[in-house]
Amino acid sequence: MNLEELRTEIDAIDDTLVNAFTQRMDVVARVSQAKKEQGLPTLDPARERAKLADIASKLPPELAQYGYALWSMLFEISRGYQNAMNPQPSALRKEIEGAMAATPNLFPPSATVACQGVEGAYSQLACEKLFKHPQVMYFGSFESVFSAIENGFCDYGVLPLENSTAGSVKQIYDLMLRHSSFKIVRSTRLKIDHNLVAKKGTKLEDIKEIFSHPQAISQCSAYLEKLGKDVKITPCENTAAAAEAVAQSDRKDVAAIASHSCVALYGLERLAADIQDRSNNYTRFICISKKLEIYPGADKTSLMVVLPHRPGSLYQILARFYALGLNLIKLESRPLPDREFEFMFYFDLETSVYSDEFIRMVDDLSAVCEEFQYLGSYSEVI
Secondary structure, eight states: OOHHHHHHHHHHHHHHHHHHHHHHHHHHHHHHHHHHHHTOOSOOHHHHHHHHHHHHHHSOHHHHHHHHHHHHHHHHHHHHHHHHHSOOOOHHHHHHHHHHHHSOSSOOSOOEEEEESSTTOHHHHHHHHHOSSOEEEEESSHHHHHHHHHTTSOSEEEEEEEETTTEEOHHHHHHHHHOOSOEEEEEEEEEOOOEEEEETTOOGGGOOEEEEOHHHHHHTHHHHHHHOTTSEEEEOSOHHHHHHHHHHOSOSSEEEEEOTHHHHHTTEEEEESOOSSOSSOEEEEEEEESSOOOOTTOOEEEEEEEOOSSTTHHHHHHHHHHHTTOEEEEEEEEEOTTSTTOEEEEEEEEOOTTSHHHHHHHHHHHHHOSEEEEEEEEOEEO
């Protein structure tokens, strides 16, 4: 047979599958009604496991794995269809709807905001992009920012989450595991232009040691490599703190990688501008609050999920996102403390908080996750 004849044969099989799928979903709808009348949950894990084992046993060995994946997806679709026909609002959905009703229409122009570092830090610049008139309080560590929110010292906190060059700020993800009393209420992207700054009168060839935050050092690795091995690179807690340390130092052979605002702020001189490896160097910052606030226009949602330690558990939740047409824009995993080879998965989803798909996803989460934490729905300031 030639290719066209084979395709014609596949088309005929597909027509049969379409009819079988329509018939199956009709029965699924009737099953949903029966479960509703009997007060039964949509998910019946034992029934699904038995069905998958039965189907795999009926297929040729070389197709068993593919059949397992196909019917797993079909079961996901069936559950989603049943949930849509027999909606059971979850406690989380009620919490979200309550937050949407209670949140003001406009993001506050002024608030007390916690930032890590000192005056001139990139977190401060991100804060000023989010708020018109912020009252910034500086803390020595990222963990202190979380604690300031939890204890009510500040209304909001601004934290770096990921950089387009150096990747995720893993310390923030690890802190998210330890601190559960926060929600993400907004995010922003800040263009990061790194500068080599030193005391006035210092020449580039005099520099023997450079201070900066590890992320900034990573983002400027190509430039630093050109300076040679004789220049010592010393990490510190913050780019602005590095600039402040250089300004207060008695040495004339030290410099810092910091923002341009630190030049005037600490009375320094710029030895080199835009030394980052990539010109399109951006850092994404999140704004956190103790209270769930969902402002109009929220189109991103963040989740932290712990999945069962078994094959296919991550696939199940990804299949659910796919079936609902939700766009997954970030997936990060971090090891769980005191649990060997088990991980927390962080998801960023692009979906309007007002969409039916979002509501269905919220109601379905507990059925596919061992543990999960809803971190918030928000919009991003560009």
